[in-house]
Amino acid sequence: MVASSVFVNDMVHVLPNPYAITIKPRLEYCIHVSGMILDKLEQANSEIHAKNMQFYAQNDSLENTQLEMESSVLIAIDAIKSVKSTLISISQISGIVQICPLISLIRMVNSNIYGIVPGTRHDLVELSTSLGSIVMDSGCLLESRFDFKQTNLESKQILAELNLMAESKIRKFYPNLNS
Numbered sequence: 486m487v488a489s490s491v492f493v494n495d496m497v498h499v500l501p502n503p504y505a506i507t508i509k510p511r512l513e514y515c516i517h518v519s520g521m522i523l524d525k526l527e528q529a530n531s532e533i534h535a536k537n538m539q540f541y542a543q544n545d546s547l548e549n550t551q552l553e554m555e556s557s558v559l560i561a562i563d564a565i566k567s568v569k570s571t572l573i574s575i576s577q578i579s580g581i582v583q584i585c586p587l588i589s590l591i592r593m594v595n596s597n598i599y600g601i602v603p604g605t606r607h608d609l610v611e612l613s614t615s616l617g618s619i620v621m622d623s624g625c626l627l628e629s630r631f632d633f634k635q636t637n638l639e640s641k642q643i644l645a646e647l648n649l650m651a652e653s654k655i656r657k658f659y660p661n662l663n664s
Contacts, residue, residue, distance in 0.1 A: 508581070508619055512572060515615050519569040522608045526565060529602040530558045534658070541659055552655060552662070554601050559651040560644070561594045561602070567643065568612070581623035585631055588616050589640035 533555050541547055568587045575583060595609040624631060656662075 508578065508622055511615055511619050512575060515612055515619070516569060516572045518608055518612045518615070519565050519572065522565050522605050522612065523562065523569065525605050525608070526558060526562045526598075526602060529604075530555070530562060533558055533601075538658070547659060547662060552659075555658075556648075556651045556655055557597045557601055559654055560647045561598045561605075563647045563650060564590055564594045564644070567647075578623055581620060582631070584616050584620050585633070585636035586639035586643060588613050588620065589637050590643055591616070593640065593644055 533551075537547055537551050537555055540551065568591060571583050571587060575581065591609055591613040595606065595613070599606065620631065
């Protein structure tokens, strides 16, 4: 671990690694950004759900694209809630390892809602980039190695679970649909 030193009153004082100083504020920033994303997603979901419910009440059916849009936004909401709660739970630098699968998850969510909620694109990219830099800096501090193949598998598993949860919610919202 690399540290800096300075002279103060003719004594050498060792300063902490600059990476360590910047990780906590960036983590807090990521929590803030995830909250902003959640607000946008929940607003979009509310609008999409209201339109779908209105159409469903009139026709007792929905087109697959309408269901897919709502499902994609529900998945995104649950994914970002999971990201935010994981970030909040990190209390030590060793917990940064939990972030790795979240980066891929955020990128997958971004691609899934790219055309549905365009107002979140920039924020999702910002969040994944910031988390990536935190992971890299913590890797430098801890001299860690990350298995990105494993983290990609974990993020795909998380996304599959969120997909099942969204399907269940959709069935509850629209009980008479055949799909």
